[in-house]
Every structure is written in C-alpha cells, then in structure tokens.
Amino acid sequence: MRDLSIYIHIPFCARKCLYCDFLSFAASAAEMKSYVNYLTQEIKGQSIFYRDHSVISVFLGGGTPSLLPAGETGRILEAVRENYRMTEGAEVTLECNPGTVTAEKLTSYITYGINRLSIGLQSTQNEELARIGRIHDYETFLETYRMARTAGFGNINIDLMAALPGQSISSYRKSLERVTALEPEHISAYSLILEEGTVLFDRKEQYHFPTEEEDREMYQMTKEFLGERGYQRYEISNYARDGYACRHNQVYWQRGDYAGFGLGASSMVWDVRWRIPETMAQYKDYVENMQKSMETDIDFMAFAPWLENQRDLRWRERQILSIKEQMEEYMFLGLRMMCGVDSRAFYDIFGRQMEEVYGPVIEKLMSQSLIEKEEGRLKLTDTGIDVSNYVMSRFLLY
C-alpha cells in the first residue's frame, strides 16, 4: 500500500489578481456545475489505477475553490470518498479567499470532511491589497477568519506576501503582528514573484518595489518574528506550530505520489510526471474519451498515465523520470525543507551513497557556507536559502 495525495484544481476566480499567472478565470454557476460533472467523472474513472494507494491528503486548490457553491464542493469530495481508500485522519484542505464564504458554507465544508482551511490574505494593509488587485480588504478577511473558527476549523493557514509594491518593512511587520495575533496554526509567507505576462509585471515601472536587501530583511524578520511566537519555519516559505506542518505540501518535496485532477493539474505517481490539458475543451474531451473506454471496457489501461508504454498525447509534459532525474529532484526538492535531505534515506532509495554522487558539489557548497551537515542530514544555511536556486542548480547531474 502506497500513500497518495490528491490535488484537485478549481480554476475559477471572481477576478484575476494582478500578480497571478495561475490557470484561473471567471465562470458562471452553470459552467462551474458542468466542470464539477467532468471533474467527478475524472476522479471516479481514474480511481481504478489507485487501488493500491491510500489517500493521506486532499487539497482543493485554485483559482478560488471557495467560489464553488457548497453543494459542488460536496459532490467532489463525495467522489473522492466513494472511489478511494481514505486514511484515518487524512488532511483535507480547501483554499479560500476572504469574502467568498458564508457561515453556512463553512459549516457544510466541515460536514464534507474538510479539516484545514487555507485563507489567502496576503497583506493586512488595504492599500497594498488594492495595488495587487485582491478582491477583499483586511476587514473582510477578519470576518471570514472568525466565521471559520466559529464553524469549527481548528487548522487554518494564512497566506502572506512580502516584497509587495509600496510595501515597507514596517508595514510588513504590521501584517505579521496582526496575523499572529489571530493565532492561526500555519502561516505561508512568500516573496512576491513578478511573473512575465501578469498585469503587475507590465506596471512594474509605476510602483516602488522593495529592494533585494529589503526583501531579504523582510524574510529574515519573518523567520525571527514567527519563531518567537512558536511558528517553526519548516520550508523556505512555510511556518507552522508544532504538528501543523501541511502534510499535503510536504509530499511534493518528499517526492511522494500525488495525483492531480482537473484542468491543468500536475501529478507524479511511480516516478512519472504528467499534466492534464489546460483548455476546457481539451479537458472535457480527455474526460469523455476516458469515460467511453471505461464504459466499453476497451483499452481503459490506456488512461493510466504512469504506465511506461503510454502514448504521451493525452497528457502534457509527460515524463518518465530516470534514476538520475529522481536523484536531482530528491535533492532540489528536499533541500527546500529546513530538515533537509537525509543521506541514509538517499541510500535506501537509490542504492548509492549521496557522497558518491554529489561529493564534490557538497564539499564546494559547504566551503561556501551555503549548506551544512547535521546528523546525516544536509540542509541549507540561511545564506544558502537566499541563493537557493544557485545551490539547487548544483545538484543537477550531467
């Protein structure tokens, strides 16, 4: 029996944030319903390939999953429960934007078994929120947060962003203060990444962005400020109170199996990566074809994405990872976590010593004080985090 994490993509948003390059768009209630129809078919249809897995986490991400009418969310989770073996106490997260939920909706989430809520706040400064095109203000967030607690959510994450246009170190500190005062179990704090093709990228000349130095100061401050208040940094941008680290996200960094359902969702199972088509028409076509071959029982194995000899046409970027690539991923994903990578585990998985594969790289990076070794684990130092792309690129093999 292998662990499986399930990601479900809900590509709908009330409006696109100015920094966002994710797959999301606005949609009518009818379109949402139709999408959920396909999604549940996909979840059900694919389940046949996961008979040997048991689900340890489900993550409804987006977009804005909380935009879906409560009943639609219920249908999705029902499809998961009915078709997959769930582990006792599996983590079930839903991403939620302030102002998109009512007390009722939150209560029904609890009924569906959702036990973790991730709220996208980003900043407690309304002018900062407006500049990046968020649909809500701080006050709306507070209301949503309180409603979630009342509804019974005992595991809440709040997303924050640093290095926003017009943000200062003190305004960022204010956000940290206000958020920690609410005592969420988990905080994700990201530096804004200006992605090409976003509105904010095009407007970048209009605003003052914090300098790299300020950005790093904010980052350092986050670690210290949250550390003092009982939040441990367990990944480059993630902080949690004891026992509340997000199980689902750790699967990505530990290279556990995860299956993604819905438009554009990514998966990795049995060391094969793939992605679902990104346009609605292609997606529906994909699900319909799968449905047809399931019904007629002809060639349904052709829809098992991780089978080696598959035709690659159905999935995007399908890649059967070689041992070399698996090692690379093991290193550069594992190093994102503050606990780092374990050399014994490396040997257990690959049958080769980490030192044998990466000896000179490790030595060089240690001499630059970018990584350190502790009880057989290799981890980034604080300076190493600042330039982690450089560090990680060193672990690519060729």
Place this chain on the structure above:
Amino acid sequence: MAAIDQSRIRNFCIIAHIDHGKSTLADRIIEKTGLLTSREMQAQVLDNMELERERGITIKAQTVRVVYQARDGKEYIFNLIDTPGHVDFNYEVSRSLAACDGAILVVDAAQGIEAQTLANVYLALDHDLDVFPVINKIDLPSADPERVKNEIEDVIGIEAQDAPLISAKNGIGIEEVLEAVVHKVPAPKGSPDKPLQALIFDSVYDSYKGVIVFCRIKEGRVRKGTAIKMMATGATAEVVEVGYFGAGQFIPCEELSAGMVGYLTASIKNVKDTAVGDTVTDLDNPCAEPLPGYKKVNSMVYCGMYPADGAKYPDLRDALEKLKLNDASLNYEPETSIALGFGFRCGFLGLLHLEIIQERLEREYNLDLVTTAPGVIYRVYKTNGEMIELTNPSNLPDSSEIDYMEEPVVSAEIMVTTEFIGPIMQLCQERRGRYISTEYMESTRALLKYELPLNEIIYDFFDALKSRSRGYASFDYELKGYEQSKLVKLDILINHDEVDALSFIVHADSAYERGRKMCEKLKDEIPRHLFEIPIQAAVGGKIIARETVKAMRKDVLAKCYGGDITRKKKLLEKQKEGKKRMRQVGNVEIPQSAFMSVLKLDDK
C-alpha cells in the same frame, strides 16, 4: 577537339561597388549565353558533366566559361572571372584582374561612383585592362544615367557616353553588354608554342581531386601528363586533368593553351603549394621568367579563437585545418589563455576575412566560439636591438625591455557626399587619422584621403563611418607601412586577477577612455556572484578605471508546489547551463559574451 581560335576568346571580369549589381549581371550573362560551343555538344562531354554532378563538385562562385553567339554570327568564348569584392582581398583582386584582358565596370545609375569602385578601376587600369562602363539600375526612379556618365568621365577619365544602360535585375540591355564584351575587350595574346607560363588566380580543394588550380594560360600549353612546376613555391606535380568552368561544374578538356582560362588538377594535397599569383610552368621546358606581381600574402589582423566548450578544441583544430585547405591566407597557431584555455591565434587578411572565417566555423562546423579582440601586428623594438612582431598582447615584453614600438598605418580613401565631410573628418580625427587631402569629384561629392593606424579601423570603423554618413560614405584602404607610436598594453583585472584574453594594445592617449568603457561593459556582462567583484583596468600595473559588480543577495524561488516542479527544474537547468558556458577566472565566472562584448565598445 580542335584548338579554339584565340581571336574568339574574351577574358574579363566585372568590377563594381557592393550592391551595384555585379552578381545579378553575371547571372544574366550566364543566362543569355550557352555553356558549350556547338562543336562541343557531344555525348561524351555531357556524360562527364553528369559524373561531376553526381560527385557534387561545384565550382567557386562566378568564374565561368560561356559561349556567346554574337551578332556577327560568330561564336565567342567568354571567360567571366570572379573578383572578390572587398578591400581585405585586394591582392586576390589584383591577381584575378591579371587573368583578364578587360573589365566591365558596373555603376549604379542612382548612386554613381563609390570609393571602392574607384579603387578597383584604378587597379584594373594598372593591369592594362580595357575597362568599359555599364550603367545599371536604370529602371530606378532615382536613376540619373546622364549625371553618372559625366561622373565616370570626369572622375575616372574613361569614355562613358555610349555605356550600355541596363537593368540587370529586369534583364534590360544585357545583349548590348555582351556585344560590348566582344568589341571592347581585346582578344588574348600569347603563343601556344612558347614555354608554359600560367597565372594562378584562385584554387579550391576537392577531396577527390586534390587542389583544383584556377589559371590563365599566358603562354604555351598544358595537358594531361604535363610535368609542371610552381615557380614561387617550387612545388612540382604531374597534371591529371585540365578543363574549363561550366556554370556549376568542371568540364574536362584535352588541353589548355595560351589565352585560355581554365583549371588543372595534379593530385596536389595542399593549397599552400598553389599560392595565388604564382606562375605555373613546364618542368621540362620552363619559361625564363615568372609572371610579375607575385607576393606572399601576409595576415594583417590577428585574434584568438577559442571553442566555447573546451572539449571541442580538437574539433576547432580540424575545422581550421579544413578551411586552410581552401584558404591559403588563413594562418593559425595554437595558443593557451589562462581564461579561455586552449585555442588558436589566427591571422587574417582583414576584419571581413576574420568574420567570414568565424561565421564558417560556426555555421559549417557547428562550433561555438569565443573570439578575443582583434589586433594588428605591432613591431616591438627592444633595448637589446632585437625586434619582435607582436600578434598576441600577452607576449608584450616588460616595458623596461622596450625601446619603442611601431604600428601599421594605412592610406585610406573615403568617398562621401559633401554634407558629411565634417562628421567624417571628426571621426578620422578621433581615430588618430592624419589628414592628407580632399578632392572634389563634383559639386556634391568628395574623396577624403587620410592616413590611419590600422588598429583604429579594424574594430568598428566601417560601422561608425556608415552611421555618421547615414550610409553614404564608402571606404577603401591599403597598407602604407609602419610608424612609431606611443602604445601601451591595457590589462583588465577581474576580482584582482588579470584576464589575459581581455588585454589589448592601445594608444596611450585613448587608454583611459577604453579602459573605462571596458569596465562599464564588463560590469553589465558579468553576473552577480555571492561576493562583490571589482573590475579594474590597468596600464603598467597602475589602475586607471574601476567598476564593481555587487554581490548577489537573492536568488530564491519562494513557491514550489506540485505544479511548479517541472518549471522549476527547467529554471535550474538554465541556470546550470548558463554556468557551463562561463569561463572561470580565479573564483569568478565570466560569460562568453563578456569577451565578445568588449569588441563593440561604441555601441551605446
């Protein structure tokens, strides 16, 4: 095959400024004529040609023999000999001209005479060629043939009133050109019975036949089996095949005799043995004197060429070897640089030649190259009386050992419309030019004469000239000689380490300016490292300019979840790939582009 009547042969070339329509006219001439005389239309010949085609041998550009049925009812054999168009290949041009008896001068009906036209015409007249003008592009709205005719007569002093008015592009007036060739180009002279005397004007290397020598038979005859000798190089060989140039293939024949243009092969393995300008004679019955004008071609411009990927060094060596087979004027010898590893110091006729070779290495041999700043040959006179010819700045002796230095100087002619005289003179001044004279061609155009140090024009002089004259100036030069000059070696230090591949020789007065610009440019090119990197320019150990690349503070991807992993990996790969293309100097990684960027300091 019966001997061809000398009076029916015309050997000529086309001279023109770039873009005035030389190649187009050549194409039209080939189109309007036949490949073979009616007598030669035999199955055997065609079979031979078929064979050539299968082997895929093609002859060089436009040197071609065609047959023209003239208005007088007779068949004439035209040998149209290609001449390289650029000043770098002046010597080759002069040898090609020596193979001709006449020349068509193509002048653009709108633009008139350019400096290069003038230089080539004078060269042709020097070789006693009968030059007749043709006015091309008469269909252009801006064409002004009358003005151009007058200009030709005024400036060059050759008859132009009855010059054919043509459009090579649209095939207008081509017949007239062909007739003019018959009547204005003299038939060759020379006796087939004298000892063999043939001029080599070009050669190509073919892997089946060895070197194919392009020659003009001045006296005597040559056929299969003739034992020949190259008079300058002393190489001897036995002729395997002679023939002439079809359009696109070699057509073998029995014999080449006085007056004819053709090729010969003799299992010669090295192009060096068949130097352009050399005289081929009969080993057993040699001529008394070689033909005049032969000189050994020397490289004028040198630069270091290194494979971007050090492992490709053997590939680069093989590629240079192959190119050298076809290009005797290319010189190279191995050298090592601390920054760039193993490579070659290569010598070229000029910057264009350098660019051609560089491009061929990159395109035909798929090599990624790093080229160091091109330099000229300096003469370094040492205090002990010794003189060394310096091609690599790194080999400059210590200043205490140097008495003085000399640099090559060229005589340059720049043709320019009068409105741009000011800016062009200013440019020449900036490049340490010495003003000689201004000659007015007519009211709107002038010929400026300057003496300029060669090292001032090998970088980007031509580009600067074009940009300051909105494209109207044209330029030609020839080496004048060496002159004493106040030269220094400018060194670049990156993170306090001297980078040998970036050193170059510069006039003392411009050292500061160049050093400052180099530092600025390098600052943009060198990526930030984990530490601060000073970039300094120094002359004789004294720092004259400095810039700093700040330390990198942040290079981190904040988010990396399930859907980001593939993209993240690509990003890391790109980052690592970028590093691979860098050169390590001390603990600084310098991108290849940095070495190249300093070649173009005036771009900003």
